[in-house]
Amino acid sequence: MNLILWGIVLFGIYVPQSVSQMVDCFSSFTLSRGKCSGLLGQVQKDKCCLNTNYGYQEADGICKSCGRPTWSEWSSWGECTVSCREGVTQRRRSCYGIGDCADPENLGTLQTKPCVKRPCCPVEGGWSEWGNWQLCSVTCGDGMKKRTRTCSEPIPECGGSCSGAAEEATNCSTEIICPTHGGWSSWGRWGPCPVTCLKEGRNPEKEVRTRTCTNPLPSVVPRGNNCEGSNTDTRPCSGLPFCPDDGNWGAWTGSTPCSVTCGVGQQTQRRKCDSPKPAHGGRQCRGEDQKTGVCVVDVPCPVNGIWSEWEEWSKCKQPSTKTIRCANREGTRRRLRDCIERKHDGAHCEGEIVQHSNCYDINNCPMQGVLTEWSEWSYCKPDCGQDSEQTRERVCVADISKYRFQDRSLFTGFAIINCTNLENDIERKPCHNVPECNNKE
Template sequence: MGDPALVLSTLCLLATSAGATVGRCFSGVNTRLGVCTDLIGDGIEEHDCCLNINYCFQAGHNGNSQPCRHAAEWTDWSAWSGCTVSCREGVQQRRRRCYGKGSCRGDEVLQTRPCTDRDCCIDNGGWSGWAGWSACSVTCASGQQQRQRTCSQPPPSCGGQCPGSGLEHRHCDTQQICPIHGSWSLWGSWTACGQSCRQERSRLVPVRRRTRVCNSPAPSTFPPGNSCTGGSMDTNQCNFLPFCPVAGNWGSWSAVSLCSTTCGIGKIQQQRRCDSPAPKHGGTACPGNANSNIHCNTKIACPGTRRTVRCISGESHSTSVTSFRGSSRRCRTAYRATMFQTASEAGPARWRTLRWQSLFPQPPPSPLAAISTSQVVVNR
């Protein structure tokens, strides 16, 4: 098949045959509505348009649509129209058309059937008379009154209603002054806690307070208004405070220990602990010592040791020592010394001065001073 545009141009150039029907040619047809669609051109003979039996021809601008098929056909039935009435029984219709060459079989173009959208029709009611006005909504100053009427004369049916409102309001004035009821002001600031710390494990916790005043507004005197409800003071425990420092305190001394030696001079000890209570939360430690030492005297000479009293005389460069046991004898010299003598297996005996006793008021000679601060080697 050739180019459609070329074919159309050729058709437009052809002379119109005498007596031929000229109109508009379409390439399609709506079978449901029986009308031509998709216009190809105007001023085309019916014979030329219908060279394609799928085309549709329309004589003039307002002529009937004539599909180029050889036999006439009915269009499909249209959809049913809406019911002719909104309540009780009405009718609805649908249509079809005959299109094509010739006549269609049958002559039924229109169908009708009964329909009912609603079984009853809406019937509005009528209002009763207005009732009396109610009491004023307030007992002082200005308020509202209302009155009512009912949709009952007659009552509506089938979903009907009465037009308008069944309630009416109006302003009322009691000519009375209203009392002013009290209301609290905002809470003031919290006071200080009274203490800077709290005792650990104590039920007595420092508290802080705040107050408010019944003046926002204050209750009226005449007519008397209600006072504020609730308290004017609020308290709060200061649980956020740190624990107070606890200073340490000594516990009891322990039992006295035994003497540290079984002969001669020793020491005994006592101990105590800083736990009554122990220092806590930055508290000070216990003063003093945790240990106590006291000397003890067994009055028993240790093995290998003897006590000797010696009489010493001499001058600055020589010293003579006379020894004897015990202290019953008298020294003829000016001084005597009480000394320990320690036995030694190797070498001479070693002496250590315990106490000097002056028999006269003069100071001891220098050799004696040396003896008092050092050990002296004495020949046996």
């Protein structure tokens, strides 16, 4: 099968490209929103991703990151699924980058927990009977009168209300004729200026607009008042140009250097509206005063190192010959990590490569058991469907109350724990109003 080739012109240089490999290349990828910004142009995907801070967009229109696989922050918790009593709220995160994100704690992409926007649901109220009609709003001619009612039979509860209006209005007439006073109509449009070009050193001509006393006309019987003020208005003509001299573009300058030292950037050319400059109100040059094109520096960009996960702790021991196993005597241990994935002179990892810690060796030591406090309630699992529930637990663990430090992470090995009459326990409670499962997800 023949591969169809096409190309782009970069400031007069034709560069052939492969259709199947072309992507829209962006100078920035925002991890928090999963969005690309700063469009550079169309280049090959591998050229765009010479810089791991860049993003690209293929034909599917979805923005993707050139960087290593990284989890976004958890989104804000969403709206509660119900407006009153107990429901659930959810939040999500996404994996961006080339490859799959590690998930050692199996947190997934969705979390669900209970929520209560309002502990009770609204109860609607009922209207009282309408009150008496009030007096007409005018003393002559036609007006309005109104009457009111209250939302009190019964009174609404928990934020409820009555459906409908608390006030009702209707027309009323005094059967007395009122005088009609004159009112000005809106000003008409300004008339044309008598000249189209202002001569330097002279006062500008004036333009005129008019109005009429017809909004409304004054009545004759009974006699209404005429309009006050003048029916004409003038102002100096404004914005009149001198004799115009339109501007024209000069030649394009040479291209600027590529904006980057590695990967994909842009070059710029500029021109000035000075051949000639516009004068006396002449028109500015039409079009843009600069143009940009994509450029490629075929050098991989630096990739900063990241720390690997910590290795397992070393064996808990003491420099002296004293035995510390089962002896309530402190030892020491250490663990290491590596600075990995650093490429192309990227920055080294900040921090220590080795970590030291005190420890206690309780491996195969007989110890009395105690029950832990109840754990915090878990998130709702599964995240959809009627079987979703929360759990918490308490378990039998070794009693370490006689030790100086009681941080369980300092204890190494597996003790032989006496849990007689101490049973592990778990509690469950259902989550309410959880969204139905979508089989397509």
